Structures are given as C-alpha cells and as structure tokens.
Amino acid sequence: ALRIKGETADEIAGLASVMRSKATPVPVTGPVIDTCGTGGDGSFTFNISTAAAFVAAGAGLKVAKHGNRAMSSQCGSADVLEALGIKINLGAEAVAQCLETVGIGFMFAPTFHPAMKYAAVPRREIGIRTVFNILGPLTNPARAEYQVLGVPNEELGEKIASVLYRLGTKHSLVVHGIGGMDEISISGGSLVWDVTEYGVSPPYEICPEDFGFEKANMTEIKGGTPDENAEMLRRILNGERGAKRDIVVMNTAAALVAGNRAS
Template identity: 50%
Template sequence: MQMRDAINAVMRREDLSFDAMHALMRQIMTGDASDAQIGGLLVGLAMKGESAIEISAAAQVMRELMKRVELKAENVVDIVGTGGDGANLFNVSTAASFVAAAAGAHVAKHGNRSVSSSSGSADLFDVAGIYLDLKPEQVARCIEQVGVGFMFAPNHHPAMRYAIGPRREMGVRTLFNILGPLTNPAGAPNQVLGVYAAELVPLMAEVLKTLGSRHVMVVHSDDGLDEISLAGPTLVAELKEGEITQYTITPEELGIERQRLATLKANSAEDSLRLVKAALSGEGAAADMVALNAGAALYCSGVADTLKEGVMVAQDAQASKLPLEKLKELSHFTSVFKH
C-alpha cells in the first residue's frame, strides 16, 4: 500500500492490516517517508483511533530495528509508563524498579526524558549520578549484576530520528507516544505498564498479547495516573498465560491505607530524587505509592505469587533499606563505564 493510499484509508476511518502498517512503519523508520507523509499518517491514525493490530505492527518494526540488550537473567521485568498523565508526581516507576531489584527481580528499565512531569526517568538518573550513555552489553551487566539497568531510549532506537521532526512540529499526541513502552530493548517479557487513558488499558494488553509478552499488568487509575494509585481505584488489564482479565484494585485490598497525592508532587528532578530516596527507605506516602507499583512488578516477574504478596515483599525490601543501596550501587557500577 502506498503512503498516499494509507492516509486516505485512515481518513475514511478504515483500519490498516498488520502487513500494510508494518510496511508503512518500515518506510518511516528507514527514512523513506517525507515529513508531510509521516505527519499525515500519524494524524489520520490518531483521529481514527489506532487499532491493536496497527500498534502491534508499528511496535514490531521498532523492535526489529532497535539495538538489543541480550540477557541471560530470568524473571526480567520492566516498570514503565506512557507519561502524559499531567500529574507531576515524582518518578514512581523508577523508584519501584530499585525496590523490585532489591527484592529479587531483574529490572530492565526502558525510558527517556520527561513527557508528563518535571522529571522523566533519564532526568532522575542524571541527578542521581547514574551514567546513561551505556552500550547494550554494559546495560546487560548492570541488570545481571546489580539487578537493575537503564536503557536510555535514544541510544537503542536510532531509527526514531526520522520521526522526531514531524512529531515535534505537530505537538499532538500520536502513535509514537505509546510505542516506547512496547519496545523494550531487552525484550522484557513481563511488564507493569501505566497508560495515560482508560481506553488504552484493554488495547495495550491486547497489543502485548499479540507481541508475545508473558505476564503484564496494564494500569490506569481513576484519578488519571499512569501508575497504580495510592489515592483511589486503579483499572487493570492483566495478561497471563495468554489470557487477558480486566478488574479494578484499591490500595486497601492490598494492605495499604488510601492517601492523597498532594505530598508526592515534584517540581524538578532534584525534588523527585528526594521523594525517591524516601520511598526506597520506606518513609511516608511515597513509600506506599512505590510499594504498590513495585509489588505489581514482583508479581509479574514471578518473584511473588499474588499481587498482595508482591506488595508485602516490596515493603519488606523497603524496611531493609536495600533499595537505597541498589541506587548507590548502580551509580557506582555505571561510573566505571564513563571512561
């Protein structure tokens, strides 16, 4: 299918086939599409609403072209959000990564600079003294030896450069806003994926099923977060053993008291780091928020048999202060690669 025909099809609100979308995405990611064509297709898809098949095909192309991180480790999990929830909270998923690692998971964290907050995971790692510009084999060593490693998206997805211009100029949400979490360079089969809208919860679970994920929780809270919320119910679509189930969870049923989010807002990466360190040490509402999300990662990775057990294991890790040691360990470990 020609790009022009595809743009006309999506403008008529027709879904594209997997093969057609795969070919179009490959055109974009290899520099064979003009900025106008890229913009036209992305806006057309956004107005129609991207289908699970279209998203799966686009993610598959990105996976084919990315620089992979080869891992020997078992129980590999990613904790990631689409961003775009506008909540300006501290970096919950990054803090949860260190708690999950301290409790025995291998966390392959994939992220970028800020989308929805004052601090994306990469911004936080910068101020924590964690070196980001790592080769794939160096990231693998972090994950296997420390238990957590960070894959800075631009280092692993060089083909994305062809879409940067049109995306920046359009300034609207497109397919690319949800592709990052679907294209983990370590191929993490287990994932806690936060999304910015409730309608994406079943959709992204369906996409990850198509892409062959093992155990995933896609989450969006009633108060609009791309995380499991401490302040109220969270909608979940869980993919496990090829089956998707949808349900709602609350902090209370996981053994945690509901609390307001006002104290969890961060205005800078430095603010975020302060709250992350509190969370890693088991202090305050930040710790409870992180325990919920780390607990989900421990459940998805197989370290815990149930979500509630995962939260309890996360809290035990926080009480030991080991997650804070993991943060220091990763900073020290990556500093060796600077030279």
C-alpha cells in the same frame, strides 16, 4: 493524526514489531521485567515506576528499565536517573553487565532506537501524548517478556493488554489509576488487566486499602524538577514513610506479581 483517529491494537502491534526489529538488542540471560507508563496523563507525579524498579530489583527481579527524557511532563525516567548521578547512555554490553551484577539496568531510548532520534524534537514541541508514548514501553531492547505498563485511561488499557498478548508477553500487568493516572493509584481505585501468553483477563479493580494503606491526596505524590524528584527517590529508598512510599510499594507489588514472584 493517529492520536486523533485513535490507534487500533493492530496498528500499535505492527508499529511495535517494526521498532523492535530495528532496535539495538541487549543480550540478557534469564527473564527480565520492565516497569513503565505511557506518560501523558497530566498528573505530574514523581517518578513512581522508576522508584518501583529499584525496589523490585532489590526484591530479586532482574529489571531492564527502558525510558527517555520528559516529553509531556517535567521529569522523565532518564532525567531523574541522571540527577541521581547515574550514567544513562550506556551501550548494550554495559547494560547487560549491570543486569547481571546488580539486577537492574537502564536503556536510554535514543541510544537503542537510533532511528527515532528524528521524532524527539517534534514530540517535545507537540507536548501531548503521541503514539510514541505507547510504543516506548512496548519496544524494550532487552525484550522484557514481563512488564508492568501503566496507561492513562481505560480504553487504552484494553488496547495495550491486547497488544502485549499479540506481541507474546509471558506475564504482564496493564494498570490504570481511575481518574487518569498511568500508575496504580494511592488516591482511589485502579484497574488491572492480567496478560499472559494464554490471553487477557477482564479488568479487575484494586484500591489502596487492599494493600493496608489509606488513600492519599494527589498533592502528596506530586513531582517537581529532576533534582527534586531525585531527592524524593533517595528519601523513599532510605525508608521515609508516607504516601510516596506507599504508592511505590503498590506498584512494586504489581511488578512482583507480573514477574511471578508473588501472587
């Protein structure tokens, strides 16, 4: 019903605050960042923000990745990480240890938001974006105060930027690939809202050429099954060039800006 009516920033912020208070917290030292999208954009790309999380961690950011299995797509972050052989259901202390030792940790949403397990089956059955897609990126159990958060449309971008400000983010970038992507796009322009504890910037537009890349067709960044996406991530992280690598670089760059490692 909320989706049909349209969620307001006040409603989203209120729901996120309650979910944050009920989540199992992850003890962290120092600043952490999360890279994620709301999903539900229907573009069926590979796991771009998950790949960007690894690259951002390699660049020195401490990445507390919060995610789940696929709800309205073929492969969620938990699915691809599991296919890579990563144990996805670690508890809070183990995730904290990962963050301290290797600079990246994964928090499987059902483990840290036990009350939400009752919503999992209905979400999967509905098969479209619901308010829970929006709340997931806003309820990081490590209380990430730095984020890159992708949204599938401009209207939601405005709302989420406002919500992040209300929730007290230190520095976040809300991004939207024009044409419907909840990532910075390689196929055309993208809108960016820069959010700090002092306010929200008007959205500005960036394009692949700003990064020295050529535009690419959406078919070049399509995903597949968890095993197929895992192999794509391996190839990207091993240095394979192409549109998939380029879009990961673009979204990693956003993380470095949000994490105040670049400008």
